[in-house]
Amino acid sequence: MRIGLFxxxxxxxxxxxxxxxxxxxxxxxxxxxxxxxxxxxxxxxxTNTGCHAEAAATEALFVKNFSGFDYVVAPSGSCVHQVREHxxxxxxxDEVKAxxxxxFELVEFLHDVMxxxxxxxxxxxxxxxxxxxxxxLRGIGHARPSELNRPYFSKPLNLxxxxxxxxxxxxxxxxxxxxxxGTFSVFEPAVSAKMGYDKVTDQARAGADYVVSADSSCLMxxxxxxxxxxxxxxxxxxxxxxxxxxx
Amino acid sequence: MSEELQSRExxxxxxxxxxxRSDESERGxxxxxxxxxxxxxxxxRADAPREPQPRGAKVKGNRPIDQAEAAERFLAxxxxxxxxxxxxxxxxxxxxxxxxxxxxxxxxREIASQIKAHTLTHLDTYLEQFEAAAKANGVHVHWAEDxxxxxxxxxxxxxxxxxxxLVKSKSMLTEECGFRHFMAANGIDIIETDLGERIQQLxxxxxxxxxxxxxxxxRLDVADVFARTLGTDPDNDDAHYLAESQRETTRPLILxxxxxxxxCNFAIAETGTVVTCTNEGNADLSGNVPPLQIHSIGIEKxxxxxxxxxxxxxxxxxxxxxxxxTQYTSHFxxxxxxxxxxxxxxxxxxxxxxxxxxxxxxxxxxxxxACMNTCPVYRRSGGLSYGATYSGPIGLIIDPTFNKRKYxxxxxxxxxxxxxxxxCPVKINIHEQIFAWRKVLAEEHQIPLLKQGMMKAAGxxxxxxxxxxxxxxxxxxxxxxxPRFAVYNPANTWGKKREMPHAPRQSFHAWYRxxxxxxxxxx
Amino acid sequence: MSAREAIFxxxxxxxxxxxxxxxxxxxxxxxxxDDLVAEFAERLARMGGRVERAGSPADPxxxxxxxxxxxxxxxxxxxxxxxxxxxxxxxRPQDMADVDVAIVRARFGVAETGSVLFTQDDLIVNAVAYxxxxxxxxxxxxDLLTNIQAAYRRPEFGRSAxxxxxxxxxxxxxxxxxxxxxxxxxxxxxxxxxxxxxQAA
Numbered sequence: 001m002r003i004g005l006f007x008x009x010x011x012x013x014x015x016x017x018x019x020x021x022x023x024x025x026x027x028x029x030x031x032x033x034x035x036x037x038x039x040x041x042x043x044x045x046x047t048n049t050g051c052h053a054e055a056a057a058t059e060a061l062f063v064k065n066f067s068g069f070d071y072v073v074a075p076s077g078s079c080v081h082q083v084r085e086h087x088x089x090x091x092x093x094d095e096v097k098a099x100x101x102x103x104f105e106l107v108e109f110l111h112d113v114m115x116x117x118x119x120x121x122x123x124x125x126x127x128x129x130x131x132x133x134x135x136x137l138r139g140i141g142h143a144r145p146s147e148l149n150r151p152y153f154s155k156p157l158n159l160x161x162x163x164x165x166x167x168x169x170x171x172x173x174x175x176x177x178x179x180x181x182g183t184f185s186v187f188e189p190a191v192s193a194k195m196g197y198d199k200v201t202d203q204a205r206a207g208a209d210y211v212v213s214a215d216s217s218c219l220m221x222x223x224x225x226x227x228x229x230x231x232x233x234x235x236x237x238x239x240x241x242x243x244x245x246x247x
Numbered sequence: 248m249s250e251e252l253q254s255r256e257x258x259x260x261x262x263x264x265x266x267x268r269s270d271e272s273e274r275g276x277x278x279x280x281x282x283x284x285x286x287x288x289x290x291x292r293a294d295a296p297r298e299p300q301p302r303g304a305k306v307k308g309n310r311p312i313d314q315a316e317a318a319e320r321f322l323a324x325x326x327x328x329x330x331x332x333x334x335x336x337x338x339x340x341x342x343x344x345x346x347x348x349x350x351x352x353x354x355x356r357e358i359a360s361q362i363k364a365h366t367l368t369h370l371d372t373y374l375e376q377f378e379a380a381a382k383a384n385g386v387h388v389h390w391a392e393d394x395x396x397x398x399x400x401x402x403x404x405x406x407x408x409x410x411x412x413l414v415k416s417k418s419m420l421t422e423e424c425g426f427r428h429f430m431a432a433n434g435i436d437i438i439e440t441d442l443g444e445r446i447q448q449l450x451x452x453x454x455x456x457x458x459x460x461x462x463x464x465x466r467l468d469v470a471d472v473f474a475r476t477l478g479t480d481p482d483n484d485d486a487h488y489l490a491e492s493q494r495e496t497t498r499p500l501i502l503x504x505x506x507x508x509x510x511c512n513f514a515i516a517e518t519g520t521v522v523t524c525t526n527e528g529n530a531d532l533s534g535n536v537p538p539l540q541i542h543s544i545g546i547e548k549x550x551x552x553x554x555x556x557x558x559x560x561x562x563x564x565x566x567x568x569x570x571x572x573t574q575y576t577s578h579f580x581x582x583x584x585x586x587x588x589x590x591x592x593x594x595x596x597x598x599x600x601x602x603x604x605x606x607x608x609x610x611x612x613x614x615x616x617a618c619m620n621t622c623p624v625y626r627r628s629g630g631l632s633y634g635a636t637y638s639g640p641i642g643l644i645i646d647p648t649f650n651k652r653k654y655x656x657x658x659x660x661x662x663x664x665x666x667x668x669x670x671c672p673v674k675i676n677i678h679e680q681i682f683a684w685r686k687v688l689a690e691e692h693q694i695p696l697l698k699q700g701m702m703k704a705a706g707x708x709x710x711x712x713x714x715x716x717x718x719x720x721x722x723x724x725x726x727x728x729x730p731r732f733a734v735y736n737p738a739n740t741w742g743k744k745r746e747m748p749h750a751p752r753q754s755f756h757a758w759y760r761x762x763x764x765x766x767x768x769x770x
Numbered sequence: 771m772s773a774r775e776a777i778f779x780x781x782x783x784x785x786x787x788x789x790x791x792x793x794x795x796x797x798x799x800x801x802x803x804d805d806l807v808a809e810f811a812e813r814l815a816r817m818g819g820r821v822e823r824a825g826s827p828a829d830p831x832x833x834x835x836x837x838x839x840x841x842x843x844x845x846x847x848x849x850x851x852x853x854x855x856x857x858x859x860x861x862r863p864q865d866m867a868d869v870d871v872a873i874v875r876a877r878f879g880v881a882e883t884g885s886v887l888f889t890q891d892d893l894i895v896n897a898v899a900y901x902x903x904x905x906x907x908x909x910x911x912x913d914l915l916t917n918i919q920a921a922y923r924r925p926e927f928g929r930s931a932x933x934x935x936x937x938x939x940x941x942x943x944x945x946x947x948x949x950x951x952x953x954x955x956x957x958x959x960x961x962x963x964x965x966x967x968x969q970a971a
Binding site: 272273277280282283284290291292330334348349350351354358361364365366367368369370374384396441443446459460464465469486487489491494497498502515526527528529531532534535536538546551555557560561570571572573574577580581592594599601602607 | 798900922
Binding site: 041 | 315346349623624663699703706744748749757
């Protein structure tokens, strides 16, 4: 199985360890992982701001880079949601449609496609608050959102439960948005930061040592808020935990 | 962690400091605190030094509303903001409990959504049916193309009867029409009879929430308003005292009123019935006490049959407040003997919205406010920050249909987290419509030039690998450059309230080149 | 063109494409047990009302005696109790302004919500149910329905000029979420379970 690894721009620039962990984790399962070297971004900053025309060239480049793989895997629910739901600024050729439908977020790829059963190398003996990125939760169906009267499930927690020693703590508002929201974080900084402060406060009060998420963007925002508040929480991507990061 | 703290957390409270020590709510026969109507499940009180109430958005004619600016002022009043957030989150939690108590909840939402879709796509047929039934019931039926026409029609009815005063129940439609201001200018005394709406009227402020108009005010604010306007004791902020003072001062006005007006939650086509849902009984007072009775109806409020109320009534109050039903569900169908009943059917942009392919389903809205209660942005910025009749998520997608320029900023006041869509009892895809509005507004150049220019520049860099690599090739410069397209901050809006991300030693790209590629550049 | 014609023209022109049939509404299983009286009482209590069983045949109003004893003006719409304000003689709704207690009979009750239904015929003067300080409602336990869906199959909604479901007393929590009864309407609502002497048609 040929896997195209998509490392979103945030991860590439700020959290290379997340990209490395994703690559190594996929390789642990014997997958043939390629990293198309000319990749940049999924186009989300532009489309989320309404600027679809401005996203078209970036979307075309994405498709060019990731065409022909059996699966495209990325450690970001938000970027995968963009590709799957909103990569529409360019003509929807069969090639484009194929790339969009084959793009998976890492957790759902491991959970639904690989159906992995164990992670013998992974141990994380810490108290962890899990943060659901909203696009991962409500956009691509990582878990049952608290609003819906449907049977409970959570793909990321199913995976984390296979990690030795991990203890998941409960948040007061488990799937409340942390306020990152892409360009929202810059254009509405006061509300965005307040949402982040509230999220960090909730995590700290729940007794967490670490916050784990499938999205580096939310983590970057929350980490920035925690540092400003002086809250000693640590933030780590789920790829790193599943790959056996010792913290 | 203490047991008390844990139990607080299970209840969703993140600002325990707004927990009141005393509990004044009514109790049931078993001594348990009652939680129906708009009641909080736990007492919440901003009991600290007086803090001036933050006011809403600065509305400057047709200029785009600066929601972010108003939100920042709301956040600068922490007592108000925390109480507002906790109160509405509490209502959201009550909604979850109510919804999760009904096995067929998600099916009900789907059926309600389909009934609305059917009715809206056959609105002419059902409106004709409604009109015929109402006329057969002895009701005078009027049609208004817009808010101004609605106001003129009502004024005309009042003048024909020599009516000088009108008591009314809460109606978002009349807010849309600027009804109160119009009537004041024409010498008609308007008395709001919903407590929250009355507070807002006396404070000369618009409602900040469709169900809880004064939810942004603390009891101290209400005490101030009532002391100023009703002559109550300014130092007495007891909620029972304040509510009772309002009852005692409003009752004579209800008894004296020449006319009564209600809004409409549902209009039944087959019977010509107007249904109102209230907790105070004020729609019933407005409809049953004065000698002249008027109902203002948005044309999208039609549902085909009485049996459909069996779906919508089950959804409405559970979604709005977490209570199984409002205290009063009232069905007005014909005039009382010797009196006149008028129904004014109002379009005010609805028929135009019906033609908007991506946005017509917003007409399904039953005004429950669930999307506001769950919205993390709304809870932290207050309803008045939107500077529009409809605030919160539903406002973001409805307001631009009234004025694309003035409300061009509102669809950006969202993180598009999608919780609003999940709580909507008629399954409006609210967050997807927010996304769609952004596209429409950008295409029609209703977003700031600066923003569009930034996105153009970002698109140019992100679509050219060489330019992108040049921009972030060295880890250092990533810190300087990345914000330009990802966290662009001409005034360092990121760094004012958050620490900047730390620069790693090298990018993933550089790591991959170093560790996974041979000298020929092959992986 | 009249406003009506203009609105209808736009509605026709702007009708969304696609087929949107009216869905059938399934008969959902009632969410109440077999003991409808107990379910009704429990739910009404949560909505701020209370339920009393009638006293002995000689004194069915015993459970609400203290409420009645404290009332100067009682308006009764039921044959079981004679008040001192004649509803049928009322000239105007405003004549009910000084009523302390109103006594009315409900057409039916709804166990799922704790609601009771009145029409204009039951109230005689609609306003009395809101202007009175307290409301006492007679309900025959045989008139209890399971749920709201069942309620909306009843004929009253199609033929009454006015029909209203009351679920507890007037309530507000518009000030800081503090629940207060008697916002504008009645301060209390008590349901007295008392069989009809003559079954309703």
